Amino acid sequence: MYQSISTFFILLCLTFSSPANACDVERPITFAGLDWQSNAVHTAIAEFILNEGFDCRTEVIPGTTIPLLQGVARGDIDIVMEVWPDTVNVMWNRGLRDGKVIEIGVNFEGASQGWYVPAYMVTGNNALAPELKSVTDLIKYQNLFTDPEEPKKGRFYNCIAGWNCEIINSAKLKAYGLSQYYTNFRPGTGVALSAAIVSAYKKRQPILTYYWSPTWLLGKYEMVKLEEPVYDSEVFSNLIKQKNPQQASAYPLINVVIGANLRFAEDAPTVVDFLKNYQTSVDIVNELLANMYDRKLDAKVAAIYFLKKYKDYWYTWVEPIARDKILLALDTVGEPK
Incomplete structure (x- = not known):
């Protein structure tokens, strides 16, 4: 009985507080659906948090790196969860220089x-x-x-x-x-x-x-x-400038960043605050992707696995109101098979 009353009051509080936590934008937020698994999982995690914690609608546009990053610069796409700056440095730096895109924060270090x-x-x-x-x-x-x-x-x-x-x-x-x-x-x-x-x-x-x-x-x-x-x-x-290079070196370690269209970022400060806090690690992502492969999970189910297992991580990404709404949503989702 006490649990039912407690749940009732939580739901009541969330109901009355939801306007203050409404999504920054009325249209769907678009993500870059880059064609590798770690990006798919990060996108699914961010989508779940924005859907359930911020009352946002989201969609994913699939594709490959260069067309999608060009889409971010044009404003056709709002957010990209993985930008590897050293592998797309010319195009991405042009967008930064022209004031069309921004780097919100570091998703994970040492890729x-x-x-x-x-x-x-x-x-x-x-x-x-x-x-x-x-x-x-x-x-x-x-x-x-x-x-x-x-x-x-x-x-x-x-x-x-x-x-x-x-x-x-x-x-x-x-x-x-x-x-x-x-x-x-x-x-x-x-x-x-x-x-x-x-x-x-x-x-x-x-x-x-x-x-x-x-x-x-x-x-x-x-x-x-x-x-x-x-x-x-x-x-x-x-290496890529010379026809017959005589020297080479190791790849740099890369801090993979979260990028966004600048105009969108200006229109969605609450979303940007969440993404500034969003940070994982290479070890966690490796473990998450290996589990995803072994259990044949798709990205959305893997996102649920992450949100249930790594609460200590994402708790710090959002405000208490959003966190409580996300937890309630997770309670309605079964454990990944």
């Missing part, structure tokens, strides 16, 4: 990219290449990574065709003097790349691949990143 091999290749009693530590060691190990289509060369699994990292990795193969020893294999999709890695891992076969974090794959499988020369901004930027 990384690099060249990986499975841990079983370099550690343990049965390691096939215990001395493989660096990209400079790859020449002597080319026969371990034999390309079935060109058996005289090893195969390097590059980034997805059409992504900026594919261009960077192709330049690195030249700069490290590896082009004559390794084929530059470009998967058509992220799914194709992860499938190749998982297949090799399950069979305990050698594979040399580019990958990035946070991802479900690095949350689930133990991979070792090969050493490269320390990141140098000038050397790195020259």
